[in-house]
Amino acid sequence: MISLPFLAVMVIISIGLSAVIFRRNLVKIVMGTSIIASAINLFLVSLGYREGGVAPIFTGAPRLEMVLPTPQALTLTSIVIDLAVTAMMLSFAIIIYRHYGSLDSRKRRLRE
Amino acid sequence: MKRSSESGMSVIVRTVTCVAAIPVIIFGLYVIMHGHLTPGGGFAGGAIIATMTALFIVAEGGDAADRLGRGMLLTAESAGLVLFALLGFLGLRTTFFYNFLANTGSIFGTQVPFGPNPGYLNTAGVIPLMNLVVGLEVFAALSLVVIFMFSYRKEEQ
Amino acid sequence: MSFIVEHGPALAIAVPLMAAFATPLISRAGGRLRELWAVLCLAATLVIVVMLSMDVLSSGVRVYALGASIPSLTSPGGFPIRIVLEVDAMSAMMGLISVSIALLVCIYSTQYMKKYQGLDKFYALLLMITSAMLGLVFTGDLFNMFVFLELLSVSSGALVAFYMGRGEPAEAAFKYVIISATGALMVLLAVCFLYGQYNLLSIGALAGVMQFTFLDKIALVLLVSAFALKCGAVPLHMWVSDAYGEAPVPVTAVLVVVSQASLYALFRVSFTLYGAMATISVIGWAMIILGILSMFIGVTLAMMQRDIKRLMAYHAISQTGYMLLGVGVGLAVIGDVGALSSYGMTAIEGGLFHVINHAMYKGLLFLTAGAIIYRTGTRDLNKLGGLAHAMPVTTCFFIIGMLSIAGLPPFNGFSSKIMIYESVFMFSPVLSIIAILVSILTLASFVKVFQSAFLGPKRREYKDVKEVPVAMLIAMGILAFFIILFGLLPDLAVQWLIEPAAKALLNQLNYVGVIV
C-alpha cells in the first residue's frame, strides 16, 4: 500500500537533491540542503504518527491515544542542527562573495 | 531612501518595535518556563526571544548591530551552556544527566500520577532548569549570528 | 579512581565539552591562561581515556546508560530506552589515538597560532572537535552518532576557514561542510528507516533484531556511502585536498584523525550493526575496491602537486586506502572461518594498526610542514630549498615521517604495512602487489619533497630561518618517539591494543549481548 505522506516526503527530498547537485549558485545549494533536512524531519514526524493520536502532552489531553514522542524529540534536535549548519554555510557564502564578487561556483575564479 | 538602510526606519516602526518587544519577550519566557507542560521549551522560547534582536536591528538600521553588547551575549551563551553541562554533572552521584530533582518533593519535585491533568508548574525536576539555561544559550547564540551577519554587511561599504 | 572508570565514557566526552564552553569565559583572563586551560583539559581527558581503556582492555566492554539510576542499567524493560554509551576495545583504541593527537596538536598550536586573532574560538572549537570524536567512537546509539557527526563537521568546518583573509579557505570550508552535511543527512535518513521498522535506536539492540529487509539494505548503502564520503575514499575525495590544504596546519593534523573517526563509524556499522547479514562480504568487496582506487589515484594525484600541504593531503587519501583494503579483506572472508583465521584476522589487525600509525606519521608530517610554513611563510615546493642547514631537528622528524609513510623498517608504517601485504597476498596476490607498488610511489613522491625543501644550497631569502620553538618540537618529538617505538616493538601495540580491537570488531554477539 502506498502512503501518500511518505511519497510526498520523497518528492521533496528529490527537489532538494536536484538543487544540491545541479545548481551553481551557492545560496541555492544551501537552500537545497535545508530542503532535504526539512523533508527528512517531515519523514521522521510522519513515521511516528498513529491514527487518531493526539500530541504526547498530558496537560489537558483529550484522550490517552498518543502519537510517538521519540520522532518529535529527534526532529527537534535535527531542526536545531540544520539551523546551525545553515548559519555556518551562509557565513562561508558571505566570505566567498566578498572575495570573488560572485556566488556562482563557475564564475568565481574570474575576478582574480 | 538612504536613511532607511543606514539609520533605521521611521519613528512609527521604531516605536512599535519597542512596544512589541515586551509581549514578545514575555511570550518567549512563558514558552521557556512552561516547556515541561505545554509544547515549546528552551529552543523554541530562545528562538522567539532572539527574533526580537533581529526585529530591533531591522528597525534601527545596521548601526544598531554594533550597539548591542556582543561581549555580554557571548558570556550569556557560554554561561548558559556551562550551566547546562553542570546540571548534567550534578547528576553524577548516580549517572551523568540523571534527573536528580524529579519526585523528591523539593523544588520542581512534585510527583505526577499517570494521566491527563491541568498541569502543575512545580514538577519535572531538572527539565525546567535545563529549559531555562538552554533558552538563554539559544537566545544568545542566534542573536550573535544575526548581529555578526548584519555588521559584516556594513563593513563592505 | 573507580569513580572515574565507572563514569569514564560520559566524563571523557563531557570534560572537553565543558572545557570548550568555558573557554570564551577563561580567555577574558588572558591568552596564556587560555592555552594552559586547553592543554590541561585535554590532558585530563587523556588521563580519563587511558584509565577507561585499561579497564576495558582488562575486563571487557563497558556500558553507560546516561541518566539511568545505575550506569549499567541499559534496558529496564528488555530494550534500551536511554542513550547508551558502549566502549569496547575498538572504541578505546580510537579514543586513545584521537585524544593523544588532539593534545599534541594543542601543545603545538600554543606556539604556531600565537600571532593570530580569535584564538579563544580556535581553542573552543579544537576542544569541541576532540569531544565530538570521542562521542562518535564511544556512542552506542545511532542518532547520537549522527549528532556527533554533525558536531564534528560544523566545528572542523569553522576551523578550516580560519584564515578568512583569503577566499580559498572559505571555498574549501564550504565544500567540506556541504559534503559533510549531505553525508550526515544520509545517515539521518538511514536512522529514519531503521527506527521506522524496529522502533529502536541503539546499535546493539538494532543488531540483535535486524531482519535485513529491503529498507535495511538501503539503510546500509546510505550509511556506508555517507561514512566513505566523510573519510575521503576515492570517488568521494574531492573535499580532502581543499580542506587539508587550506586549513591551518594544526587543524589539518586533527582533520586526519577526524577522517579516521568516520572510518571507525564505517567499520562499526558494517561489522557490528550488519555483522550478522549473510551477504555482508559484498560490503567487504566494496571496501577493497574503494581502497585500491584510493591508494592508486591518491598517490598519482599527489605526484603532480607543488603545494606541500595538498601533496600530503593526497597521500592521506592514498593511505586511507590501505586501511580500507586491510579491513575490507577481513570483511570479505568473514563467513569463511578457515580463511578468517589464516589471514582475515591478520588483515583486519593490519588495517586497524595502520589507522593508529597513519594518525601518528601523517600528524608528524603535517606538523613538520607546519614548521616549514611557520619559518618560511610559503607552501610552494618550488620556492623552498636548503632548509636542512637551518632546521636540523625538523629535518630529522621529516625523514622519520617520510620513511614511515613509505613503509620502510624500522618505522611503524612498515610494521602495519607488512601485516597488510602478507595477509592480502594470501587473499589475492594482485592486490598485494598494487599495495607494494603504491608504497614505492609514495616514497618517490616524498623523496622529491625532501630534496626540494631540505636539500640544495641555502637560499638567500631564508638566511634568517632558524629552528622552530620548543613547544612545537616537543609535539613533533613525542610523535616521532612513538613512531619509532611502534616500529621497533610492533608486538607491543598489536598484542595490547590492536588484537583486542580486532576481536571486539569481529565479536558482534558480545556487543549486542551487553545491551539486551
Place this chain on the structure above:
Amino acid sequence: MRRVKVLTLVLLFAFLAACAVQTHPFGKPDQTFMDDYFIQNGQAETGSNNIVSSVVFDYRGFDTLGEASILFAAAMGVFLVLRRVEK
C-alpha cells in the same frame, strides 16, 4: 545535458519512492514498544507532562547537549569567520 539531469532525478526519485513504498502504512507503525514505554512511564519517572520534553531533556538528554553544543560551535564559527579583518 538536460536529458542527463532529468534521468538522474528520475532515478533518484524512483529509488526513494521504492523506499517510501516499503515503509509501513501511514498512521500504523509496526512496533511502538519504546514510545509506549515513554508514554506510560514518562510522567512517573520524570514528572513532566510534556513527554516530548522528557524525551529531549531526560531520556535523550545527551543528544540535547550535543545539539546545544552544535549551536555553540556554529556561533563560534560565525564569530571566527566573520571577525574583523586585521590589516
